[in-house]
Amino acid sequence: MSVLIQGAPFIVEQQQAILLAETSGAGLVTFTGYLRDFSEQGAVEALELEHYPGMTERVLEELGDTSANRFGLRGWRIVHRYGRIAAQDPIVWVGVLADHRNEAFAGCQFIMDTLKTKAPFWKREFMSDGRVVWVQSKAEDTEREKSWQECAYE
Amino acid sequence: MSVLIQGAPFIVEQQQAILLAETSGAGLVTFTGYLRDFSEQGAVEALELEHYPGMTERVLEELGDTSANRFGLRGWRIVHRYGRIAAQDPIVWVGVLADHRNEAFAGCQFIMDTLKTKAPFWKREFMSDGRVVWVQSKAEDTEREKSWQECAYE
Amino acid sequence: MLTVRFFSLIREALDCEQLEVAHHSELRTVDDLKRSLANTGGEQWREALYQPNVVHALNQRVVNTDHVLQNGDEVAFFPPMTGG
Amino acid sequence: MLTVRFFSLIREALDCEQLEVAHHSELRTVDDLKRSLANTGGEQWREALYQPNVVHALNQRVVNTDHVLQNGDEVAFFPPMTGG
Secondary structure, three states: OOEEEEEEOOOOHHHHHHHHHHOOOEEEEEEEEEOOOOOOOOOEEEEEEEEOOOOOHHHHHHHHHHHHHHHOOOOOEEEEEEOOOOOOOOOEEEEEOOOHHHHHHHHHOOOOOOOOOOOEEEEEEEEOOOEEEEEOOOHHHHHHHHHHOOOOOO | OEEEEEEOOOHHHHHHHHHHHHHHHHHHHEEEEEOEEEEEEOEEEEEEEEEOOOOOHHHHHHHHHHHHHHHHHEEEEEEEOOOOEEEOOOEEEEEEOOOOOHHHHEEEEEEEEHHHHOOOEEEEEEOOOOOOOOOOOOOHHHHHHHHHOOOOOO | OEEEEEEEHHHHOOOOOOOEEOOOOOEEEHHHHHHHHHHHHHHHHHHHHOOOOOEEEEEEEEOOOOOOOOOOEEEEOOOOOOOO | OEEEEEEEHHHHHOOOOEEEEEOOOOOOOHHHHHHHHHHHOOOHHHHHHOOOOOOEOOOEEOOOOOOEEOOOEEEEOOOOOOOO
């Protein structure tokens, strides 16, 4: 039921505790995305995440509510960092609570798949060899996001 | 890469820390199953979980390895309680790490769906009205488990 | 010897967790053992062991009842599992 | 007035984060605004704004370029998003 967008690092356990303090359910599914130390471009030292303040929060709040309605979630929380992120650090955390495990899995995966292409973030990779590269959106991510529109996984 | 079966309550955050100390990956998906305070039979006070020591560990270890091979996981951990469990307490925790989020979601959901019908646990519910009821296996759970055999979600 | 174990509903119905059975030539398969237990134990045992959906495990693996027994094997009977 | 914002690659190419544009009758749609910016800014602006896959947001919602503008609107141009 809430979105947190922050520049500072976050602690996954604390975010989970906040969600569990708000509500309860029989099944909790969480996703944590960590910055990989490699990409298609090579070894990655750090990432800089630009975002669109205001729009980001709005998109993610709508996304959480949509998932809650569609999958009957009892609660959800989305945490996303922006700014400079070191390799191995968490970038995104999504937790959802539901009465049944399949709703929880579907709700969490739906949020992640949609967030990838709908939340206004842009990544720039700082490579170990000194290059700075804007990350391209992946056709695969767009396909995944579309698959939630077309097929009724419910 | 490891299974923990114990009678005492466990702390989700500690279990997650153990998995993350063993290995890393770009995506972590976790599932926590909590004891509901209601069931088809009514209000539930507590649950008693009987299991088959030895077989339980073996089934869950094979299940984790199968999921790791099938979905290319970097790491996994399965924690399951037995004995008497109070309403709202965690019963099961599964965490998986992978290089991509879809593998992590699939690997975790595969473990949960299979564990339901393949791990030798049996649940007895202590109802608020004093009844003690053995939980019946659900046709839906058997169907879910089978669906992983038939369709190639990979 | 064969070790025979019962769990859940079946353990309760038989009021028995575990027993040892001498392995002899007429107990060739899991099915033979099951029939022998039902014959020896009487109606209550027959009913518990032959209820629909009984799961059979041999040395802690689920098997069909035509699996052949070896001396020292552990056989278990239990209802469908409800983990998670 | 209209507020116009640029992000990521486009912000970099234009070396511009944000600007204010007077709202007048010839800026009826997002597309009109885009054409006007390209005409005023020259080749570099045309190239950045008309690259394939540019996403257009109006008041922080993604829209098609035929959306009609109102005085006070916030319009943004950016490349496809890469969250998560």
